[in-house]
Amino acid sequence: MAARVMGTLPEEVREAAARALSTPAFEATWSRSAPAASADDTALTPLRERLQRRAPDLAGLRLGLGLAAPPDEGPRRLQGTMHLADASWVSFTAEAPDVAPAPAHTSLPSLSAMALGIVLASLLVVQWITKPLRRLALAVEDFGRGAAPVPLPETGPREVQEAARTFNAMQARIHRLVADRTQALAAVSHDLRTPIQRLRLRAGFLDDAEAQRAIDDDLDEMEGMVESTLAYLRGETESEESRQADLAAILSTLVDDATDRGASATYAGPDRVPMRLRPVAIKRAIGNLIDNAVKHGGNARVTLEEAPGAVMVRVEDDGPGIPEAALKAVFEPFHRLDASRNRGTGGTGLGLAIVRQVVTTHGGTVTLANRREGGLVVTVQLLRQYASGYDGKTGSSSVLPSSMPPPGMG
Structure with missing residues (x-):
């Protein structure tokens, strides 16, 4: 409306008309020469296209939109320019809508470089986090198969360090428990050989052949159990x-x-x-x-x-x-x-x-x-x-x- 009104008025009254059309939310000015700073912000292109669809007359006025430098206090304002048919200019400022500014790098190569940098940084962070977890998983799997305990490096994020520290303490306790019990069982099974041999020797002095044979059978069974137990326990301690x-x-x-x-x-x-x-x-x-x-x-x-x-x-x-x-x-x-x-x-x-x-x-x-x-x-x-x-x-x-x-x- 401002452009249409001032385009039909004589030049000597256009400045007064611009002041009359101005409101606290919309300030208009007229000048014969082009504004010092042309308003043309690419971030406001969607807004300019929307305004031109709502008011088709703006398409022929070379509407330019931009964001004015914000004052120390108060909301950010929108500034615009319109080129009249007689080569004069109408400038205006208004309350700026909530429009996000365009990124500094809008070209495809720069955006691709930024995306690649983000991906590489993400991969490094993920690897830094998951590498200690993979080590922990391998250590748990090996220890579950019965491998000798190997202290896990307590590195990585704080939570992973705590998990590794707990796992190291756990496998140390389990290994100590298993070693103590295995040693005790092996010692008992080994020491049983001596009384078995003494019983076998005493059975040889019996006059009753049938009783002697029954005792020998029992001793053979006991000796077989001892040998089997020792063989089983050797499987836990041998290092072939x-x-x-x-x-x-x-x-x-x-x-x-x-x-x-x-x-x-x-x-x-x-x-x-x-x-x-x-x-x-x-x-x-x-x-x-x-x-x-x-x-x-x-x-x-x-x-x-x-x-x-x-x-x-x-x-x-x-x-x-x-x-x-x-x-x-x-x-x-x-x-x-x-x-x-x-x-x-x-x-x-x-x-x-x-x-x-x-x-x-x-x-x-x-x-x-x-x-x-x-x-x-x-x-x-x-x-x-x-x-x-x-x-x-x-x-x-x-x-x-x-x-x-x-x-x-x-």
Whole structure:
């Protein structure tokens, strides 16, 4: 309206008309020459386009909008210019709407550089936070498999430092508890050998041959229990180094040993399967499976199969099998099945516990299942590379020997 009115009035009255049209919220001025500072703020382009849609006459007046420098006190004001048909100018100031100023860098390259910088900074912060968490997760996983405790670096954010400090204290307490109990059990089992031998010697002086034979059988059973217990406890404390070995040769040797003892045992599989493992521990575990198959199933069929990144060892027999409800319970230490564990067949309930202990420390799994044709099949899956042992300095896992927790801890 100001531009339309002053565009029709003579020049000598335009200044007075501008003052008459002015209000506290809208101040208008007229001048023959262009304003000293042209109002043209790109941040106000959406507002200018909206005004031109509401008042199409403004499109021909070269409407310019800008934000005036704010005074010491008071709201920020909007300033504008309009170019009349006779080349004179109408300037105005009004209360500024709530319009955000345009960013200083509006070009695509600068915005892309800013976004890239934010992403890189975010990645660095995330890595700084998550790296100690990954170390903690690896340490927990290794310690859960029975690896020797390695102090975790107490670095990173404050919360992660507290978690690492708590974990270090926890694994130290658990390791001390396990070591004390293992040492006590090993000492008791070892000391039992002496009275067993004394009883065996005294039984030899008995005149009753039948009583002597019964005592010898009991002592044999006790000695077998002691040997099994010591073998199980040795699995927690021994430090056999993992090395490259031929698993096929180990299985063939175990089968040949069983055959030499008069048992029915066969092997089927590759002639050579080199892989990294703990040979003595694996030989003890698979040997227990073959002995169980021969004792309780009458025979043992050992099969070795290769798979990507792993190998499968199966030990089958033609025995009565195991009740479905007890397939998991038989892995517990000292768990015995009355139907298959007696003085005639021997057994202390530690054979399968030792198998699970050894296989788990190799990062593998062991499962039992009853065959449809009758008998039991034990499947052992071993990884070609197993990691057990946490390097707290580098934050990585390495292939090192490890041990399982004692009975009741796993």
